[in-house]
Amino acid sequence: MNYILSKEEMERVFAAISVDFESYGAVEKEGEVVFDRVHSLAEVSENRSRYAPKEFLIRRNENVLYLEEQQRKAVFGIKSCDLKGFYLMDKQVLNRDPFYTERRNKTLFVNFVCNAPCEGGFCSSFGGPVLDEFDIQVLREGNNYHVMASDKYDKYFSGYRNDDGSYFSDFNRKFNTEMPPLEVDGLENRIKWNSPIWKEFASRCISCGACNYSCPTCYCFDLYDDGDERKREWDSCILSGFTSSSAGNIRSGLDERLRQRFYHKFVYFKKSKDEFLCTGCNRCVEDCPVGIDIKEVITHDYSLE
Amino acid sequence: MVSVLTVCPYCGTGCQIVVNDEGTEERVIGYSRSPVNEGKLCIKGYSGLSYNFSRDRLKYPMINRDGEFVRVSWKEALDETADRLLEIINEYGPDSIAFQASAKCTNEENYLMQKIARLVGTNNVDHCARSCHSPTALGLITTLGAGAATGSIESLAAARTYFVIGSNTTEQHPIIGTKLVTERKKGKNLVVADPRKTQLAELATIHLQFNPGTDIALLNSMMYVILEEHLEDEKFISDRTEGFQEFRKAIDKHSPEITEGITGIRPEELRRAARLIARDRPTSILYAMGITQHIHGTENVMSVSNLALLTGNIGVRGSGIFPLRGQNNVQGSSDMGVLSEWYPGYVPVDSPKVERFEKLWNKRLPRNKGLALSEMFDAAAEGRVKAIYVMGENPLVTEASVSDVETAIHNLKLFVVQDIFMTLTAGEADIVLPASTSLEKEGTFTNTERRIQKVNPVYPSPGEAKPDWWILNEIGKRISGIKGYESPRDIFEEIRQAIPGYAGATYDNIYPIGKQWPINEENPAGTEILHTKTFPLGRAKFVPVVYAPPAESVDEKYDMIMTTGRNYFHYHSGTMSRRADILERESPEPYVEINAVDAKRLGIRNSQAVTVESRHGTIRTKARITEKVPPGIVFVPFHYDESRVNRLVGKQVDKLSKIPEFKVVAVRVFA
Missing domain, CATH: 3.40.50.740 (Rossmann fold)
Incomplete structure (x- = not known):
C-alpha cells in the first residue's frame, strides 16, 4: 500500500519498527556516510552511503561451520541501487545459501529513493530509482514522506494516510528524463568476446578487487580452513587465485578475468536469470583507481569488431 | 558496529582507510576525502588486514x-x-x-x-x-638539505612527464602507481627505467630496460644529452644551485655511445628519453629501491637529484623528486x-x-x-x-x-x-x-x-x-x-x-586528513611543495658522481644477475600479508622469475623446483618463466622465510649510507 506521512509520523513508524528490529541507518562520520546503529530517523542520512551495505547479508568473513540464529535488523537509508543488488542476489543464492537466507529473512530494508540523480550513476538503466520490489520504499517531498510498503511490513503503516502512489510514478518518470537510461536491451548478444576493450582494461587494472568489493551484486566468496574453523571471505574474480583448480585459474590472463566479470553481469546472468547483474550504482567506477568504467562496456560499439 | 578512520598498515603511500568493525569481521573502505588515496585502495588495503585476527598473534610475554x-x-x-x-x-x-x-x-x-x-x-x-631509504636521507640532505619527497601525491597530476626509475610503482605503491597509469592514459609522457618489464614499463612512452646496477651510467648519459642539446634550465641552475661546473666535468665522460656498453641502452632511445624529461616539463621523478639498494645507493640518489636540478624540475607543482617509501612509516621513523x-x-x-x-x-x-x-x-x-x-x-x-x-x-x-x-x-x-x-x-x-x-x-x-x-x-x-x-x-x-x-x-x-611537514609558525597549514623559493641549504648542490660497477659481476660460474624485491601481494618478511588469506592464496610460495631463453638454455620448465646459488649461499625455489625479466637476469621476492633469498645476498654495503646491495647478486640457476 502507499502512504503519505509527516516527519513526526515517520519517527513513530521508526520507533515501532525499532521495537521489533535492531535499527541501523546510514550516518555521517568524518564526511563519510557509513552504516551504524541509529536510535531515531532524524539520525539517518539521506546521502548515499560510501559503500553498498552488503555485509548485512553476506559477511566479509565468517565461519561457516555454525549458523547462529540472527538478530532481526532494520536498515534505514539504503539506496535503491544497493537494495536492488539484494533482489538480484536472491535469484542466485536465496534458499541455497543458508547464511544469506537466514539474514535475508530477518532483515528489513527501508530504502530511500534518491531525490536527484547522482554523478555517474545509471540506475535508471536497470529499473531504478523507484523499485518494483522492496520492503518499505520511501521518497521524501519537503517535510512529507511518500511511502510504499510491501504486504509483509504494511502493518507498521496502518492508520496513516493513504496515497495513490502517483507521486512515485511521476517522480520516476521525471528522474528518467534527467538520467536517460543507457541502451541495455540486447547487450547480452551485442557484447564481443574478442573486443579489444578487455585487453585495454587489463593494461590499466592493478587487481585491487575494488569493483567486486564495492558491487552490490557481487556475492562470490573464497572458502578456506583456518584451524578449527572453515571460513568464507569475500572474493574477487579479478584475482588469479579465484576459482583456481589444480591447473590454476582457467582464465590465466587478466583480460580474460575482466571479461568474465562483465560477461557474468551482462551475458550469463541475463541468459539464465533474465536480468542483468548490475544496478547502475556506479560504485565500481568510483572505487576503481584506474578509471575502468562499466558504462563503457554497455555503450561500446562492438559492431565494428 | 564502529567506524574508525585510520591509516593502512602496508606501504608508504599511507592510504587512509575507514574500518567498520563488528566483532572480527572488518570491512575496509578507502576514505574518499583523503588527498592521498581519494577513496581508492589496493588489494592489501581491502583484503590484507585479517592478520590482525590470526590465531598466531602473540598474546603473552x-x-x-x-x-x-x-x-x-x-x-x-x-x-x-x-x-x-x-x-x-x-x-x-x-x-x-x-x-x-x-x-x-x-x-x-x-x-x-x-x-x-x-x-x-x-x-x-x-x-x-x-x-631501503638511508641513501635518500643522506643523498638528498647533501644535495637539497631535506631527505624527503619534494611534492605531494596530489601534485603528481600536474606533471606532463613522469620519469620512474627503479620503482615497480603499480605493485609496490599501487595507489601512486594508478595515478601514473591514469595520467599516462590521458596522454602524458612516461619514461620507465627498469631492468624488469613492469606494468608501468608496458605502458611507458619509453622503457629503458637497462642492466642492474648501472644507474649512474644511465643518468649521467641522460644529463650528457641534455647538456649537449642545451636543454638544461640555465636560469634555475644559475639562480638556485652551486657546483654546476664541476658536475659538468664529470658528465663529459658519459656519452650514450660510451655507456651503451654498460647499460645496454641504445643511444637513440636514451636521447629520446632525455629530451622528454628535459623538455616536456614539469617532470616528476619517482624512484624506489631500484635506486637505493646498491653499493652506490647514495650516489644514485644524488645523481637523480642532479637530473632534477639540471632540468629545473623542483619546487613547482608537477615537478619534483619522489623517493617512494616502502613501509607505512619509513619517512616518520627516519624523521624521529x-x-x-x-x-x-x-x-x-x-x-x-x-x-x-x-x-x-x-x-x-x-x-x-x-x-x-x-x-x-x-x-x-x-x-x-x-x-x-x-x-x-x-x-x-x-x-x-x-x-x-x-x-x-x-x-x-x-x-x-x-x-x-x-x-x-x-x-x-x-x-x-x-x-x-x-x-x-x-x-x-x-x-x-x-x-x-x-x-x-x-x-x-x-x-x-x-x-x-x-x-x-x-x-x-x-x-x-x-x-x-x-x-x-x-x-x-x-x-x-x-x-x-x-x-x-x-x-x-x-585529523582527519593529515598535514605535510614542515608544519610550523611559517607554514601553519603544512607544506605541500618543498623548495619553492629556496633550499634548506640555500642553494642546492650538484654533486659530481661517476659510474663504477656494482660489487658483484657475472663470471663463468655465476653467469646471471639476480635482483630481489617485493611482489604485489606481499609485504616485507610476510609476517602480516602471509597471514591474510586472500593475499597468501594469490602468492603462496617462493619463486624465481626467469626468462624463457634462459629457462630453455638451462632445461628448466615452468614451476619446476630449481636451485639458485650465489657466492654466499643457496636456496631452492620454483621457477616462474616470464617475459618480465630479460635474459641474463632473474628476480626473487624476499617475502618467504621457507626460502630466504637473503641467504644469497652478500655483505657489500654502500660506504656512505651502509645499505646492502640487495639488487645486484651474481647467481647461477640449475634444476
Missing part, C-alpha cells in the same frame, strides 16, 4: 628458559629485560647494546626508542630504513632519528646542535656515530655488541647475508624481540614481548609525501598484548630514568619540541 618459551607476567618480563640490559651496560658499557626500531611502528614509538637508547648512552639505534648517525630531525650525532636534545632530555648525550643495522650483527658476531633489542623487525629474513645474522644472534648475551607474531627472528629471542598492531593503538605515521596522519585503534589487543609505546615506556622507566608518558599524545607533544618541522602539528589539527 614469554621468556626462553632452557630452550623453551615459558609464559610470564608483564612485570617479570619487563624486569628481567631491564635487569639484564643494565647488567650488560654496567659490565661492557652502553655501546654494547643495540636497538632496532621499526618503520612499521608509530612516530611516537620510534621517537621513544631512540630516546631510550641515547639516554642510556648509545647511538646504536637504527632500523629498516637503513635497508632512529638512525645511528642522526638525532631527531636529522641532526647529525656529531653536531653541536645535539645540545638541543641535551637540554630537552636533561642529560649529556653520546656524540659518536652508532652502529648501522647492517653493522649491528657483525658487531654481535665479534662480541662488541652483547644485547640487541628488536621492535617489529624480522632481520633473519630481511637482512643481507642472513646466515651471518643467525651466527651473530647466537653470540649475544641477550636478544629481546617485541613483535605481533612469533617470527623466525622472535623464535631466537631470549625474551619475547607481545605487541599490538597498528589497528589496535593510537599514534601517527608520516607517509611518503611527508604527511603526518593520525592512527586510531579499531580493535582491542588480543590477550595481554600491549602497544609498543607502552612496552618501551616501561623499559625506559626501568633503564633510562624517563619519568614515563601517559599516552602517545604525550609523546607527540615532546616530538613537536624536538623536531622543528613537526612543531605545528597536533593530534587535533592532523
Whole structure:
C-alpha cells in the first residue's frame, strides 16, 4: 500500500519498527556516510552511503561451520541501487545459501529513493530509482514522506494516510528524463568476446578487487580452513587465485578475468536469470583507481569488431 | 558496529582507510576525502588486514628458559629485560647494546626508542630504513638539505612527464602507481627505467630496460644529452644551485655511445628519453629501491637529484623528486632519528646542535656515530655488541647475508624481540614481548609525501598484548630514568619540541586528513611543495658522481644477475600479508622469475623446483618463466622465510649510507 506521512509520523513508524528490529541507518562520520546503529530517523542520512551495505547479508568473513540464529535488523537509508543488488542476489543464492537466507529473512530494508540523480550513476538503466520490489520504499517531498510498503511490513503503516502512489510514478518518470537510461536491451548478444576493450582494461587494472568489493551484486566468496574453523571471505574474480583448480585459474590472463566479470553481469546472468547483474550504482567506477568504467562496456560499439 | 578512520598498515603511500568493525569481521573502505588515496585502495588495503585476527598473534610475554618459551607476567618480563640490559651496560658499557626500531611502528614509538637508547648512552639505534631509504636521507640532505619527497601525491597530476626509475610503482605503491597509469592514459609522457618489464614499463612512452646496477651510467648519459642539446634550465641552475661546473666535468665522460656498453641502452632511445624529461616539463621523478639498494645507493640518489636540478624540475607543482617509501612509516621513523648517525630531525650525532636534545632530555648525550643495522650483527658476531633489542623487525629474513645474522644472534648475551607474531627472528629471542598492531593503538605515521596522519585503534589487543609505546615506556622507566608518558599524545607533544618541522602539528589539527611537514609558525597549514623559493641549504648542490660497477659481476660460474624485491601481494618478511588469506592464496610460495631463453638454455620448465646459488649461499625455489625479466637476469621476492633469498645476498654495503646491495647478486640457476 502507499502512504503519505509527516516527519513526526515517520519517527513513530521508526520507533515501532525499532521495537521489533535492531535499527541501523546510514550516518555521517568524518564526511563519510557509513552504516551504524541509529536510535531515531532524524539520525539517518539521506546521502548515499560510501559503500553498498552488503555485509548485512553476506559477511566479509565468517565461519561457516555454525549458523547462529540472527538478530532481526532494520536498515534505514539504503539506496535503491544497493537494495536492488539484494533482489538480484536472491535469484542466485536465496534458499541455497543458508547464511544469506537466514539474514535475508530477518532483515528489513527501508530504502530511500534518491531525490536527484547522482554523478555517474545509471540506475535508471536497470529499473531504478523507484523499485518494483522492496520492503518499505520511501521518497521524501519537503517535510512529507511518500511511502510504499510491501504486504509483509504494511502493518507498521496502518492508520496513516493513504496515497495513490502517483507521486512515485511521476517522480520516476521525471528522474528518467534527467538520467536517460543507457541502451541495455540486447547487450547480452551485442557484447564481443574478442573486443579489444578487455585487453585495454587489463593494461590499466592493478587487481585491487575494488569493483567486486564495492558491487552490490557481487556475492562470490573464497572458502578456506583456518584451524578449527572453515571460513568464507569475500572474493574477487579479478584475482588469479579465484576459482583456481589444480591447473590454476582457467582464465590465466587478466583480460580474460575482466571479461568474465562483465560477461557474468551482462551475458550469463541475463541468459539464465533474465536480468542483468548490475544496478547502475556506479560504485565500481568510483572505487576503481584506474578509471575502468562499466558504462563503457554497455555503450561500446562492438559492431565494428 | 564502529567506524574508525585510520591509516593502512602496508606501504608508504599511507592510504587512509575507514574500518567498520563488528566483532572480527572488518570491512575496509578507502576514505574518499583523503588527498592521498581519494577513496581508492589496493588489494592489501581491502583484503590484507585479517592478520590482525590470526590465531598466531602473540598474546603473552614469554621468556626462553632452557630452550623453551615459558609464559610470564608483564612485570617479570619487563624486569628481567631491564635487569639484564643494565647488567650488560654496567659490565661492557652502553655501546654494547643495540636497538632496532621499526618503520612499521608509530612516530611516537620510534621517537621513544631512540630516546631510550641515547639516554642510556648509545647511538646504536637504527632500523629498516637503513635497508631501503638511508641513501635518500643522506643523498638528498647533501644535495637539497631535506631527505624527503619534494611534492605531494596530489601534485603528481600536474606533471606532463613522469620519469620512474627503479620503482615497480603499480605493485609496490599501487595507489601512486594508478595515478601514473591514469595520467599516462590521458596522454602524458612516461619514461620507465627498469631492468624488469613492469606494468608501468608496458605502458611507458619509453622503457629503458637497462642492466642492474648501472644507474649512474644511465643518468649521467641522460644529463650528457641534455647538456649537449642545451636543454638544461640555465636560469634555475644559475639562480638556485652551486657546483654546476664541476658536475659538468664529470658528465663529459658519459656519452650514450660510451655507456651503451654498460647499460645496454641504445643511444637513440636514451636521447629520446632525455629530451622528454628535459623538455616536456614539469617532470616528476619517482624512484624506489631500484635506486637505493646498491653499493652506490647514495650516489644514485644524488645523481637523480642532479637530473632534477639540471632540468629545473623542483619546487613547482608537477615537478619534483619522489623517493617512494616502502613501509607505512619509513619517512616518520627516519624523521624521529632512529638512525645511528642522526638525532631527531636529522641532526647529525656529531653536531653541536645535539645540545638541543641535551637540554630537552636533561642529560649529556653520546656524540659518536652508532652502529648501522647492517653493522649491528657483525658487531654481535665479534662480541662488541652483547644485547640487541628488536621492535617489529624480522632481520633473519630481511637482512643481507642472513646466515651471518643467525651466527651473530647466537653470540649475544641477550636478544629481546617485541613483535605481533612469533617470527623466525622472535623464535631466537631470549625474551619475547607481545605487541599490538597498528589497528589496535593510537599514534601517527608520516607517509611518503611527508604527511603526518593520525592512527586510531579499531580493535582491542588480543590477550595481554600491549602497544609498543607502552612496552618501551616501561623499559625506559626501568633503564633510562624517563619519568614515563601517559599516552602517545604525550609523546607527540615532546616530538613537536624536538623536531622543528613537526612543531605545528597536533593530534587535533592532523585529523582527519593529515598535514605535510614542515608544519610550523611559517607554514601553519603544512607544506605541500618543498623548495619553492629556496633550499634548506640555500642553494642546492650538484654533486659530481661517476659510474663504477656494482660489487658483484657475472663470471663463468655465476653467469646471471639476480635482483630481489617485493611482489604485489606481499609485504616485507610476510609476517602480516602471509597471514591474510586472500593475499597468501594469490602468492603462496617462493619463486624465481626467469626468462624463457634462459629457462630453455638451462632445461628448466615452468614451476619446476630449481636451485639458485650465489657466492654466499643457496636456496631452492620454483621457477616462474616470464617475459618480465630479460635474459641474463632473474628476480626473487624476499617475502618467504621457507626460502630466504637473503641467504644469497652478500655483505657489500654502500660506504656512505651502509645499505646492502640487495639488487645486484651474481647467481647461477640449475634444476
